[in-house]
Amino acid sequence: MLQVSFIAENKDVTLAGLRKKNFKEIALVDELVEMDSERRQLQHRLNTIQSDANRISKEVGKLFSEGKKQEADVLKQQSADLKEQTKTTQEELDKMEALVREKLVLLPNLPHASVSDGITPEENVKVFESGVIPTLHDKAVPHWDLITQYDLIDIELGTKISGAGFPLYKKRGAKLQRALIQFFLDEAINAGYEEVIPPYLVNEETAFATGQLPDKEGQMYEAKLDKLYLIPTAEVPVTNIFRDVILEEKDLPAKRAAYSPCFRREAGSYGKDVRGLNRVHQFDKVEIVQIQHPEKSYATLEEMVEHVKGLLTKLELPYRVMKLCGGDMSFASALTYDLEVYSAAQKRWLEVSSVSNFETFQSNRMKLRFRDKNGKIHLAHTLNGSALALPRIVAALLENNQTPDGIIIPEALRSYTGFDKIAVL
């Protein structure tokens, strides 16, 4: 959520930013500034009335204790009148505050100055590429064939139990999941992140704070009876650890890592995108989150991208880093890097991680602040990244490492899997 005071003082910057984000309802900006000024006037009026009412009430008390009942009764009437005014002014103020907020939450975050114009994913900018794209043997097949051939994942069985997009992992396929999760967590902990296991269902307030509501309401599964949402990413509960918290500056950055399953409705997806593990409703992910000082958050963003790059290098996967253009970034993000691995049998790049700086967009919603050396309070910056999401990593590992007599497990993972190759049993 943007801050009205910022919008009012930096209207041109705001408008330019919103355009870059491909946001259409530009008129909201002027409306908001206008409404907020009205809000402040109402607040001022209310304060004045309340101040008078308080003063009179105190006098009434004093007069009563002195036994001057008649004088007190006169003042009582005055106070009662003011009370009536308080009520109506308070109602107006509440209405205006709600209206400001209602409009304000519709505005997406402003992009960082370095973010390029553009609307579609094709306009994202490649900033780094690493690794060798493997040459596969003649009989090489995509991962959806490999998972059946080696009996690793049963798509049909998952469909029977839940529906499309809920894979059932089996035997070495299941072990591989656990190995990857363990590997990612160990790497995160070694990088100074504190591990947490958060709740997987969250309430409305939590979903709102990180920006899932109201923007992505249809993307989350809901437990309607209890008004809870299944988390689409651990980002949601983990960042909310710090909701309504004032950190000390010395406690920054706060670093947390969490494994969690993620649940996404993925309404509107179809075709080759959903084949096999490319897009599923339930998947596993290790997420890293940092709360950082505004002056250091972009250095931290780079550090987080480096961390994810390190994971991909250790897994020996060819990958590239894309800096998203304004129009392709999420609602809440100020700058996002996507990391994509090359899936050799499908011959396409698959997004496996998204690392973002949200600046104060989330922290303003959740009142996540820090106190500086002078005791002043400021909004902190929030960042998060996948490190990593499993399904597409598995897809790429299987496809890229397939040989005529089995699938080779990368060196870094072998101590976790306990096997160095997946061969037909």
Next chain:
RNA sequence: GGAGAGGUGCCGGAGUGGUUAACGGAGCAGUUUGCUAAACUGUCAACGCAGAAAUGUGUUGCGGGGGUUCGAAUCCCCCUCUCUCCGCCA
């Protein structure tokens, strides 16, 4: 799910209708100091108003929301969470 007891600031904790959320402790900042300790002073937040700023000042907040009253932490209603006991249960 049923019954009872509770929810006050960073923590402990007083406060059952009348200006100030007493008191104690922690942390932080400042003063003092050769250094440390001690002592002293200050220190909750949100939103207004004035000011270039430092700062000053007003309002609100005692789990959340309503109500009674000139005046509510205090009285009434609803909700919620925690604890204890019972029931059910991995």
